[in-house]
Amino acid sequence: MPVFDYEDIQLVPNKCVIESRSEADTTIKFGPMTFKIPVVPANMATTIDEQLAVWLAQNGYFYIMHRFDDQDQRLQFVRKMHDQGLFASISVGVKAEEYALIDELAKEDFVPEYVTIDIAHGHADSVIKMIHYIKENLPGSFVIAGNVGTPEGVRELENAGADATKVGIGPGKACITKLKTGFGTGGWQLAAVRLCAKAASKPIIADGGIRNNGDIAKSVRFGASMVMIGSLFAGHEETPGEIVIENGAKYKTYYGSASQYQKGEYKNVEGKKLLVPYRGRIADTLREMQEDLQSSISYAGGKDLNSLRKVDYVIVKNSIFNGDSY
Ligand SMILES: NC(=O)C1=CN([C@@H]2O[C@H](COP(=O)(O)OP(=O)(O)OC[C@H]3O[C@@H](n4cnc5c(N)ncnc54)[C@H](OP(=O)(O)O)[C@@H]3O)[C@@H](O)[C@H]2O)C=CC1
Numbered sequence: 001m002p003v004f005d006y007e008d009i010q011l012v013p014n015k016c017v018i019e020s021r022s023e024a025d026t027t028i029k030f031g032p033m034t035f036k037i038p039v040v041p042a043n044m045a046t047t048i049d050e051q052l053a054v055w056l057a058q059n060g061y062f063y064i065m066h067r068f069d070d071q072d073q074r075l076q077f078v079r080k081m082h083d084q085g086l087f088a089s090i091s092v093g094v095k096a097e098e099y100a101l102i103d104e105l106a107k108e109d110f111v112p113e114y115v116t117i118d119i120a121h122g123h124a125d126s127v128i129k130m131i132h133y134i135k136e137n138l139p140g141s142f143v144i145a146g147n148v149g150t151p152e153g154v155r156e157l158e159n160a161g162a163d164a165t166k167v168g169i170g171p172g173k174a175c176i177t178k179l180k181t182g183f184g185t186g187g188w189q190l191a192a193v194r195l196c197a198k199a200a201s202k203p204i205i206a207d208g209g210i211r212n213n214g215d216i217a218k219s220v221r222f223g224a225s226m227v228m229i230g231s232l233f234a235g236h237e238e239t240p241g242e243i244v245i246e247n248g249a250k251y252k253t254y255y256g257s258a259s260q261y262q263k264g265e266y267k268n269v270e271g272k273k274l275l276v277p278y279r280g281r282i283a284d285t286l287r288e289m290q291e292d293l294q295s296s297i298s299y300a301g302g303k304d305l306n307s308l309r310k311v312d313y314v315i316v317k318n319s320i321f322n323g324d325s326y
């Protein structure tokens with residue numbers, strides 16, 4: 001089994017068939033909707049909030065609201081998005097109160113277009129039970145489930161009824177799962193995406209480890225329909241982390257969903273807090289991602305994202321480390 005990560009791979013160019021990069025189509029149909037690019041900010045408290053969700057939905061981008069607001073806030077979020085004519089995309093966990101949220105949504109007939117079941121170790125009966133429950137009570141919702149890191153995980157969640165699966169155990173920048181538990185796809189996330197995509201019969205989201213815009217094209221090459229990104233988005237004006245000035249430079253805080261900052265206590269901590277450079281407006285970053293992806297499509301010798309899926313690649317090195325530290 002070839003083992004590699006984003007920095008180990010380069011895609012091999014093909015003859016260009018377009019006259020301008022602007023002709024390259026980066027749109028992706030994911031579930032019931034089509035989005036401008038196959039990219040979604042991570043469903044974390046420092047990368048998405050209600051205001052940004054509204055902006056993303058209004059501007060043709062996918063979003064997944066995080067699950068760290070209480071049940072009533074998440075219920076009202078769905079209502080507010082629908083009142084504005086926008087799609088609703090929420091996250092849930094697997095604890096008892098999350099079942100109560102599904103009950104309330106069903107009772108009020110607030111059916112989110114997307115529901116993401118998001119726990120650290122998603123290859124679990126608790127997730128399978130929740131998939132069944134959502135499919136039974138909110139049959140109109142597109143269900144994303146995760147996170148998993150193996151083909152078996154993908155297949156079991158798909159067989160349980162998940163419409164898409166989210167792949168990535170521990171490759172995130174705020175993640176310390178590999179260090180704390182010894183497990184995960186940190187350091188070989190792209191190879192894990194490849195393995196999982198080969199087993200998948202439905203779309204997968206590559207989640208975590210994206211450090212450069214070119215990694216988006218690489219994720220698509222290895223089978224991702226959507227790419228979830230945390231740290232590269234956390235430094236924007238519109239993202240919710242705090243602004244911090246250090247030695248005259250501007251940063252924003254970014255912390256893991258399993259960090260003590262998110263949990264409020266030091267228990268089962270698998271995430272850390274860090275500062276990421278301030279990056280200005282998110283619209284500019286999203287535009288640059290789209291332009292870079294259009295360029296990738298031109299190097300692939302095609303006109304749309306599908307052309308990326310067929311390109312050759314080379315493994316240019318094979319260093320299984322990614323600079324994790326506490
Ligand atoms: N993608 C990744 O690599 C990771 C992501 N995260 C993110 O952090 C957030 C919090 O995650 P999580 O701690 O799962 O959420 P929760 O604290 O909500 O846990 C969800 C449920 O799963 C149980 N659970 C969690 N981990 C395990 C495990 N390893 N084995 C058995 N049961 C488990 C919990 O019980 P109990 O707490 O009693 O064990 C709880 O009942 C999520 O948003 C998740 O995506 C966290 C770690 C890794």
Ligand SMILES: Nc1nc2c(ncn2[C@@H]2O[C@H](COP(=O)(O)O)[C@@H](O)[C@H]2O)c(=O)[nH]1
Nearest residue numbers: 042172173175208209230231256257258271
């Ligand atoms: N192991 C942990 N993973 C986490 C935690 N909080 C979030 N995440 C995952 O990271 C990605 C984002 O990765 P990035 O490389 O783009 O920064 C996110 O979508 C989650 O899957 C955590 O506390 N521990």
